[in-house]
Amino acid sequence: MVLACLLLTSVSAFAQTKTVTGTITDTNNEPLIGVSVVVQGTSTGTVTNMDGKYSISVTPEDVLVFSYVGMATQSIKVGTQSVINVTLKEDSQLLAETVVIGYGSAKKRDLTGSITNIKGDEIANKPAMNPLSSLQGKVAGVQIVNSGRAGADPEIRIRGTNSINGYKPLYIVDGLFNDNINFLNPEDIESMEILKDPSSLAIFGVRGANGVIIITTKKAKEGQTLVNINTSFGFKKVVDKIDLVNGPQFKELYSEQLSNQEDNPFNYSGWDANTDWQDEIFQNAFVTNNNISITGASAKHSFYLGVGYSHEQGNIKHEKYSKVTINASNDYKITDYLKVGFQFNGARMLPADSKQVLGALRATPIAPVYNNEYGLYAALPEFQKAQINNPMVDVDLKANKTKAENYRASGNIYGEVNFLEHFTFKAMFSMDYGSNNGRTYTPIVKVYDTAVSGNVATLGTGKTEVSQFKENETKVQSDYLVTYTNSFDHGNHNLTATAGFTTYYNSLSRLDGARKQGVGLIIPNDPDKWFVSIGDAATATNGSTQWERSTVSLLARLIYNYKGKYLFNGSFRRDGSSAFSYTGNEWQNFFSLGGGWLMSEEEFMKDITWLDMLKVKASYGTLGNQNLDKAYPAEPLLTNAYSAVFGQPSIIYPGYQLAYLPNPNLRWEKVEAWEAGFETNVLRNRLHFEGVYYKKNTKDLLAEVPGISGTVPGIGNLGEIENKGVEMAISWRDQIGDWGYSVSANLTTIKNKVKSLVQEGYSIIAGDKQQSYTMAGYPIGYFYGYKVEGVYQSQQDIDSSPKNTLATVTPGDLKFADVDGSGDITPEDRTMIGNPTPDFTYGLSLGLTYKNWTLGVDMMGQHGNEIFRTWDNYNFAQFNYLSQRMDRWHGEGTSNSQPLLNSKHSINTLNSDYYIEDGSFFRIRNVQLAYAFDQSLLEKIRLQALKVYVNIQNLKTWKHNTGYTPELGGTATAFGVDNGSYPVPVVYTFGINLTF
Known part of the structure; x- marks a missing residue:
């Protein structure tokens, strides 16, 4: 049957x-x-x-x-x-793609600028706490420097370094101006738009010079209620360690050094260890990202709620970072013409107590780590312990002694009304509040040391110390916008016009306090209490910071096309700033003009069947930069000066002086920028290519004018910086049956030059070794020092070379070049020995799909920049040696690149290109393999979607420098310096993404 x-x-x-x-x-x-x-x-x-x-x-x-x-x-x-x-x-969406721009959105085909759209899917499912980290190498014109530190923010430079006063772009999160987005969960981001050109940036006025990144968080789409769960976990591992000598090699080199210095030999008795301090401080670290979201929408109402939790250990032991986020939005359509809603993003972040790797690089390998008899870490030998501690003291005994707790709440409410058929009015009120507090506790630390009585030594002062701070920052913004959209003459004329009024207020207040323990009173290690009020009152220090700044702005923009093929974009903004109200120059105007031609829409192009779209475009505009470290650059602020004693009995009266001289003509920096380029789609939109040439001149640089003979300095608009280059991006995508594949690449050239600065010969000198110079005629932050022609091989070699007036040299010392041709080696022979700005950056992405399988590979790199290595270039202590020092000069003909071992020869520690390294590199940035289960199977278990994936980040880096990573950020005037950078690890993760 x-x-x-x-x-x-x-x-x-x-x-x-x-x-x-x-x-x-x-x-x-x-x-x-x-x-x-x-x-x-x-x-x-x-x-x-x-x-x-x-x-x-x-x-x-x-x-x-x-x-x-x-x-x-x-x-x-x-x-x-x-x-x-x-x-x-043909898929018209490729041409009619809508992108978010300042104060609205527009079809990309109608725009004349350079805007890159990044979908949320491209940054989701990546092991990054900050969503910007996942964009590295994917966007032309955007240089991203990532850090391996747990929870660290990446460094972003868009089209070079535009000013001596900062490089950070403006972030706009759901309409609110911001300085970072580390409080967002990558899974909550719907899309990002990166604005780079004057046509799209001028609308942001004094905030637009360094580029703008617009973030739109997720909102519900009309349809059924959905729940999404996305979780991933994995570990991080340091794979590129610095090549240092081992114990026996250290003894060989140090004994030779002492002999060269005519010092007494060191007694190695008891110092027979062969310690790899890098292995001691590093660990394989755990990382996890988790997010759950609920969305629902109807014709009138929609809501989105997302909650996330992230945890990341550092690769140095005991480091850990965690973040909890919440994202909520609600939109309600009251009538067909009236809509209201709100958006909220909140976060609680616990930053890691990050440690330095310098101790592990400098500590001698002949020292043991631990003494089991006393249960204490061991002190280092006499030649190191006065300046360098056992690396595990900081890593282990002082672990989690710096604690911080950061809270962030950001959001807006809005109302939008449509009237008179073609008009829309939108009012939005936004606020961002951040509260940060932290403390650093210094414990009493004891180590095993045979050189002291009882074999136990107390490090430092032997007293507990504590320092604490509390900081609050508030940002309040209001926007009032009217938009008019219409078409005339049977669609021949298409117009979108926007006008608005906006205000922005920013304030910050901070209190700091510190104190050391008094007699017989140990300060407790309790992070929940403030202990700066107890201890030795004579050691108490305190400080405070408080400022506020506001702007009021008028803005307007016009987006017009004729017959869909002749394009015009124009924008205007007038900013009034409280920072310059003292000078009378509080108002500044910014504008842009852009034009484009969709040639492919012309009749004479219609017969070219392989051409789907061709647009040529150009734009010009003025942008502003207010990224100055002084809240009141034009105000006559006071600072402490000499005190005076008057009267009987003597009374001490404190003295004050101007911190800098006020300048009645001071104003914000202004950038004049232009670009020209084209975009095209061919072969049924399989192939897309775009290229632009850009040029930006930052004028009216805000620079400090030095005083004469110790007088008070001034601040003036005195300088100009130029950035120019080419951006190119190309992509190809195709599908053959069940197989699909894609290839995309981008390339950006950067040429940076300081055209003028304060006065002839004036330099801004920065960096811990004063190696970074900014001077007219050179790139910003270039490396300054002596060129090395080799190593003196003999006294005859010294006698036949230009006389070195810097120091007495001997065979084995570095031989400097006579750059100025004077016949002597003098300070005038210093010159440019390196440039931290790369000649070009590039990225390459490969994608492959087969049925339900997806494979993606992202690669990136840069070329033509130099790195200045400083972590081994100090003479205050004896350091461990790089392995390359095994090839040192120790007799005529033995080496022409590595000098002799002698710390008393200061000539070899002067800034020179001996410490310059090639910063070019190529990296396999990300590899991801994913599988999406069949819908027919999922319906049986009542799931909408289920995907599993594995991800490897930073799989392999090909580099030339000796440090952990060639990615080195810094300030606007000192970057690309390796002062013991944190390693960038390989990250292996596994994830599950399901929707029901």
Whole structure:
């Protein structure tokens, strides 16, 4: 009986199955080869042949999905049809893509500037606490420097370094101006727009010079209620350690050094260890990211709620960072013409107590780590312990002694009304509040040391210390915008005009206090209490910072096209700033003009069938920069000066003086920028290419004018910086049956030059070794020092070379070049020995799909920049040696690159290109393999979607420098310096993303 039922069921199923055939063509009736024909919700499918024909077995209930790169996808239910012919149309969304711009949105085809859109999917599922980290190498014109520290923010420079006063772009989160986005969960981001050109940036006035990154967080889309859970976990590992000598090699080199210095030999008795301090301080670190979101929407109401938790250990032991986030939004359509809503982002962050790697690089390997008899870490030998501690003292004994707790609440409420058919008015009120507090506790630390009585030594002062701070920052913004949209003359004239009024207020207050323990009173290590009020009152220190700043702005923008092919963009902004109200120059105007031509819309281009879109464009504008470290650059602020004693009895009266002289003509820096380029899509939109040439001149640089003979300095608009280069981006995507693939690449050239600065010969000198110079005629922050021609091999070599007046040299010392040709080596022979700005940066991405499998590979790199290594260039203590020092000069002909071992020869520690390294590198940035389960299977377990994935970040880096990483950030005037940078680890993660 059972067998008969099974037979009947099989016959019935077989009777319902049939073969459907057909031909797929384009709008010109040309057959399309390789069109994917798939039964919806399954992996069953086929592709069209050379004639555009296909054949597939289906049931009447099946739905066929026809997809082809560059064409709009179509879905058709089989029903009673046996022949289904389909004409696929070009995907107009490629040309009509809407992007978010300042104070609104627009179709990308109507814009004349350079705006890159990044979908949220491109940054999701990556092991990054800050979503910007995942963009590295993916956007032309955007240089991102990541740090391996747990929870650290990446450094972003858009089209070079524009000013001596900062490089950070403006972030706009759901309309609110901001200085970072570290409080956001990457899973809550819907999209990012990166604005780089004057046409799109001038609308931001004094905030637009360094570029703008607009972030739109997720909102619900109309449809059923969905719950999404995304979780990943994995570990981080340091793979590129610095190559240092081991114990026996250290003894060899140090003994030779002492001999060269004519010092007494060191007694190595008891110092027979072979310690790898890098292995001691590093660990494989755990990392996890988790997010759950609930969305729901109807025709009138929508809501989104996302909650996230992230935890990341550092690669130095005991470091840990965690973050809890919440993102909520609610929109309600009261009538067809009135809509209201709110958006909220909140975060609680616990920053890591990050440690330095310098101790592990400098400590001698002959020292043991620990003494088991006393249960204490061991002190270092006499030649180090006065300046350098056992690295595990900081890593272990002082672990988590710096604690911080940061809170962030950011959001807005808005109302939007449509009136008079073509008008929209929107009012939005935004606020961002941050509260940060922290403390650093210094404990009493004891170590094992055979050189002291009792073999136990107390480090430092032997007293506990504590320092604490509390900081609050508030940002309040209001926007009032009117937008007019209309088409005239049967669609020949298309216009979108926006006008608005906006205000912005920013204030910060901070209190600091510190104290050391008094006699017999140890300060407790309790992070929940403030202890700066106890201890030795004579050691008490305190400080405070408080400022506020506001701007009021008027803005307008016009986006117009004629017949959809002649484009014009114009914008204007007038900013009034409280920072310059004292001078009368509080108002500044900014504007931009842009034009474009969609040549592919012309009749004479219609016959070019392989060309889908071609647009040429150009724009010019003025931008502003207010990234100055002084809140009141024009105000006559006071600072402490000499005190005076008057009267009987003597009374001490404190003295004050101006911190800097007020300048009645002071104003914000202004950038004059322009670009010209084109965009094109060809071969049914498979291939996209765009390229632009850009040039930016930052004028009226706010620079400090030094006083004469110790007089008070002044601040003036005295300087100009130029950045110029080329940006190119190309992508290709195609699908052949079940296989799909994509390739994209970008390249950016950067040429930076300081054109003028204060006065002839004036330099801004920065860096811990004063190696970074900013001077007219050179790149910003270039490396300054002596060029090395080799190593003196003999006294005869010294006698036949230009005389070195800097120091007495001997064979084995570095030989400097006579740059100025004077015949002597003098300070005038110092010159540019390196440039931290790369000649070009690039990125490459590969994608491959097969049925439900997806593989993505991202690569990136840079070329033409130099690194200045400083961590081994000090003479205040004896350091461990780089392995390259095994090739040192120790006799005529032994080396022409590594000087002799002698710390008393200061000539070898002067800033020179001996410490310059090639900063070029290439990195496999990210590899991800994912599998999405079939919809037919998921329906049985009531899931909407399920994807599992594995991800490897920083898989391999090819580099030339000796440090952990060639990625080195810094300040606007001192960057690219390796002072013991934190390693960038390989990160392995596994994740699950499910929706129900």
